[in-house]
Amino acid sequence: GTAGGDGGAGISVSGGTVTVDEDVAVVGGTGGMSEGGSGGSGGTGITVSGDADVTVEGIVNGGSGGSSLDGGSGGSGGSGITVSEDANVSIESYVTGGYGGTGDTGGSGGSGVENSGTGTIELNGTASGGVGGSGETGGVGGSGVENSGIGTLELNGTVSGGDGGLNSEGETAESGTSLSGTIAYSVLESGLTGLKLANSATTVETENGLVTDNTEITLECTYTTLYNMAASVTVGIYNSSTGTTTALDSSYYTYNSTTGVVTILKDAPVTGSIVFTAAGIKKTGTVNITTEDELIEALENGFTDIVINGSISIDEAVTVPNGTTVSIAGGKTITVADGGSFSNNGAITGEGAITMANGGSISNKGTISNNEITVSGGGSFTNRNGGLITTTQAIKNSGTILNDGSITSSITNSGTVNQVDGAAEITVTGTAAVTVFKVSYIVKGVGTAPDAALNVTALPNPLPTPTGSSNYTFNGWFTDSSCTTAAVAGTAITGNTVLYAGWTYTGGYITHTSTQASDGNVPVIVNGTSYNIGTAETSDGVTTVTADQDELTSQIESAETGSEVIVPITTAENAGSGAAALVLQNIEDLDTRNMALTVEVNNVALTLPAGSIDTASVAAALGAENYEEVLVTVSVTALSENTLETALGAVESTGAEPVGSAFSFTVTAEYGGVSVEVMAFGCFTSRTLPIRDGSEITTAVVVEADGTLRHVPTNGTTDSATISSLTNSTYVLIYNEQSFTDAGGTWYEDTINEMASRKIINGIGKGLFAGERSITRAEFAAIIVRALGLPADGTVNFSDVSENAWYAGALGTAYEYGIVNGRSANLFDPMANITRQEAMAMVARAAEIAELEGETATDLSAFADAESVGAWARSYVEYNVANGLIVGKGDGKLDPLSNISRAETATVVLRLLRNAGLIDVRS
Structure with missing residues (x-):
């Protein structure tokens, strides 16, 4: 024993x-x-x-x-x-x-x-x-x-x-x-050298595979001495038995790039070691600099808020770009040494000083407002046009100052101060300033102008060559804007002189064969004013208006921010086809000014808001570096007789009635003989279709290539309908009134009738809707996708979703647009009934896509069961309640864990579309 x-x-x-x-x-x-x-x-x-x-x-x-x-x-x-x-x-x-x-x-x-x-x-x-x-x-x-x-x-x-x-x-x-x-944190892989845990002693406690409480983990990045945060961090779960890492759904954690804190939220499914993957370098926030090498590294890495905390000497060429602020701490000095140059296009601030040694130079196009500037003998300081100097103390100069901008500080001068004729008045004590002249250059919207030549008595010899475009040949500089009198290098000047670049256009737009008609004096409307800067050509029944790139760029730059460019096209047939041709740089210019582009063909229009086309992705797809060489064509096409008959037949086969004709909208980009079509947009774009006299419409639909129909959000009036879409395709207006026998007299009757008429929801057969039934996670996601007008053709990313399932394509699209995440990285649980808080999460994500401008959060303390809301879902629930999408149950409770019904789903999605202004209010 x-x-x-x-x-x-x-x-x-x-x-x-x-x-x-x-x-x-x-x-x-x-x-x-x-x-x-x-x-x-x-x-x-x-x-x-x-x-x-x-x-x-x-x-x-x-x-x-x-x-x-x-x-x-x-x-x-x-x-x-x-x-x-x-x-x-x-x-x-x-x-x-x-x-x-x-x-x-x-x-x-x-x-x-x-x-x-x-x-x-x-x-x-x-x-x-x-x-x-x-x-x-x-x-x-x-x-x-x-x-x-x-x-x-x-x-x-x-x-x-x-x-x-x-x-x-x-x-x-x-x-x-x-x-x-307990599961200890570990870093098994990293996008940055030196990523480590700041508090590796922290552990996360789990129960039944779920985290029991929110847990914070602080990450540090020792990639360089300049910064210690990663720009973004993703979290994975390492399975030691298989040697694989599975991504943790982003709804279960947060990352604060300011503090470096990752918070694993309560109820996160954690069944292995937690793995962090960092990406990018954090480039915001203040970077403290003590050496020239650190300053250069910070500028090269795109940091925009830099503090000089040590006196440094610059003996290389250093440039502060536009949008960057360099603050010199009190008692610290930037010294530009012999052979060094310091160019500022941003802002120099702080209580410190700037000095120039013999042979050092500074050029300023930005703002300098630090405490003190000293220009020593042999040093030079050039304040160019647009530059502003507002130092606290007087500038001390025993070298050379050349001013073409604005200096509000007084100058104590024992050296040379050259003041460009016409520049803002300056105050100089000691040796008086000398008036000098400049030669400046205007390139008329093509390429980049050279810097003005300052303190000159003659035209430069040789004259500079501007940075131009492969679509143009530079013909030299001229003394008049009409480019009739050539400038001669070395010619003496007696005052400020402006030279104009002459150009010959050499190509870059579409060329048409078998042209039937041409008009070189076509209006393009910019900010409500018409300018004859377009050329119209008609070929094969399509009228194309090509905008003059230079003129359009010039008008965009001077237009009011947030305004619109309209290209009106008139065709012989009322249901004709037209296109507008411009270059990708014009699209980029519109984005910069937050301006929309509208192409109107008779009474049919396509409007592309700022940001709808990802210009960088388009250029990358074509392998183009110069946006001026990429042709963009925006087309509105009336379907041919045979194609129209097929499209209308597809509508009629569903029991709906087509109202009017059908039109196709496309945006293509072309470069070097290669063409790509822009199929998806970064925000909702709008199409306007006329409503046939005396007709009533329900919605617009997309007619897919296989003959199926897809709802798109539509605002209908008596004369025209506005369609909002994130993709391009073929559109037709329809009338499609629907109702359900089991919904008569219920609180949701009007709602589900409208949603079914718009082809967003379906019944269960035999004229029934079953509004009180619960709805599955797959069904809810599919309805959101249909409501937003998205194609149900996404790729399945979940192992428990068969690619042959009816909802697979819609679920793939929902995943691609960030509407759904899943129970885990590879499981969705499609046939489980969706809870109210899960529905709120999908709705909140869809609202972001719909560009719903609403409140971001609200206090949930008024609800007795607020504490039962999952930590991962709280922000989504707050958003829904704040914006009246999914609200309380009427008994002072949110009931976040109960199921949502089919009728409630229809009601919530209809509210979302209405509140976002994507559809009109009918019931």
């Missing part, structure tokens, strides 16, 4: 550095056998404590548990390696827990690795739990890694639990888990 003795450890290490070579095996002692008592526990293979560093390249096994005869329990297997205190262990080979001993109840298998320390365990090999012992009741298998420590686990290899022992019936007991206990 006496218990067997415990086996001893194979090796115990409490300090120093130990390596177990690849040809060495370490095994813990076997537990003693007992007759009638419990078998002894197996010994640990290697026990590591203190500040020891151990590397395992050989094989380590825990000792087997001792057997028990005549009714006792088998002993537990020993752990392969136990780690405590500050010890660090690197495992490159194979570690396994000992087998459980046999007995009436089999002993449990030992853990491969048992950690209770604060150091680092790096597993690049394999850690396996021991097999449970056999008996009347089999023993449980051991864990691959059992963790109760607060150190870092870097599990790069394979971790598996041991098999359970066999019972008397030949059945296997429970296997061990691959990783058990």
Whole structure:
């Protein structure tokens, strides 16, 4: 009846550095056998404590548990390696827990690795739990890694639990888990060198695989001395048994790039080590600089808020770009040394000083408002046109100052101050300023003008060449804007002089064959004013208006921000086809000024708001670097007779009635003989179609290539309908009145009739809707996709969604647009009924796509069950309540975990479309 003795450890290490070579095996002692008592526990293979560093390249096994005869329990297997205190262990080979001993109840298998320390365990090999012992009741298998420590686990290899022992019936007991206990954070991969944990001792507590409370983890990035934050961080869960990392749904965590804090939210499904992947460098916030090299690095990396906290000397060429602020701390100085140059196009502020040594130079086109500027003998300071100097103290000059901008500070002068004729008046004490002249250049909207030549008495020789465009040939400089009198280099001047660039246009627009008509005096409307800057050509029944790039650019630059450019096109046939041709640079110019482009063909129009076309992506797709060389054609096309008959037939086959003709809208970009079509837009674009006299419409639909119809949000009036769409296709107006027999007299009757008439929702058959039924997650996502007018052709990203399922395409689209995330990275649970808080999450994300301008949050304390809202869903619930989308149940409760019904779904989605202004109000 006496218990067997415990086996001893194979090796115990409490300090120093130990390596177990690849040809060495370490095994813990076997537990003693007992007759009638419990078998002894197996010994640990290697026990590591203190500040020891151990590397395992050989094989380590825990000792087997001792057997028990005549009714006792088998002993537990020993752990392969136990780690405590500050010890660090690197495992490159194979570690396994000992087998459980046999007995009436089999002993449990030992853990491969048992950690209770604060150091680092790096597993690049394999850690396996021991097999449970056999008996009347089999023993449980051991864990691959059992963790109760607060150190870092870097599990790069394979971790598996041991098999359970066999019972008397030949059945296997429970296997061990691959990783058990608290889960320590680890960084297994990173987009930036040096990403590490600032508080790696933090652990996350879980229960049943879900995080029990919000947990903050602070990340640091030691990529350089200039900054310590990553621009973005994604979180994954590392599965040690498969060696794979699965992305954690972004709704379960947040990242603050200002503080570097990642918050894992309560109820997040965490079943393995947490992995952080960083991307990019944080370029906002203040960067503290103490050396010239740091300043150059910060500027090259795009930092826009820089503080000089040390006196630095500049002996290279340094440029501060527009939009960047450099603040010089009090008592600190930027000295531009001999051979160094400092160009400022941004803002220089602070209480510090700027000095120029003999041979140093500064050029300013921005703003300088620091405390003090000193220009030493041999130093030069040029304040160009547009530059502003407003230092606190008087500027001290014993070198040379050349001013073509504005200097409100007084100048104490013992050197030379040259004041360009016509520049803002300056105050100089000491040696008086001298008036000088300049030669400036106007390129007429093509390319980039050279800097003005200052302090000159003649035209430069040679004259500079502007940066132009491959669509134009530079013909030289002229003294008049009509470019009739050529400028002669070296000609003496007696005052400020302006030279104009002459250009010959060499191509870049569409050329048409078999032209039937041409008009070179066509209006383009900019900000309500008509300018004859277009050329019209008609070929093959299509009238194309090509805008003069230079003139259009010029008018856009002078137009009111937020206004509109309209290209009106008139065709011989009322339902004709037309197109507007311009270059990608014009689209970029419109975006910069937040201006829309509208192409009107008779009474049919397409409007592209600012930002709707991703100009960078278009240029990249074509391999074009110069936007001026990329032709963009915006087309409105009336369908041919045969195509129109097919489209209208598709509408009639669904029982709907087409109202009027059908039109196709396209945007194409062309460069170097290659053409791409812009199929999707960054925001809703609008199309205007006329409504046939005396007709009533329900909505517009897209007629897909396979003849199916897709709803698009539509605002209908008596004369015309405005269609809002995120894609281009073929559109037709329809009349399609629907109703359901089981909805008559209900609170939701009008709502579901309108939603069905618009082809957003469907009934269940036989004229029934079943409004009180719950709705599945897949159904809800599909309705959101249809409501927004998106094509249901996305790629399935979830392992539990068959690509043949009716909702697969819609779910793929919802995922691509960020409307859904999933239960996890690869599971969606499509057939589960959707809860109210899950519905609120989808609606809030859809509202962002719909550009609904509403309140971002509201206080939920008025609801008695506010605390039952999941942490991951709280911001979505607040948004819905604040904007009246999904609100309380009427009894002072939110009821976030209950299911939402089909009727409630229709009501919520209709509210979303109306509140966003995408559809008109009818009921």
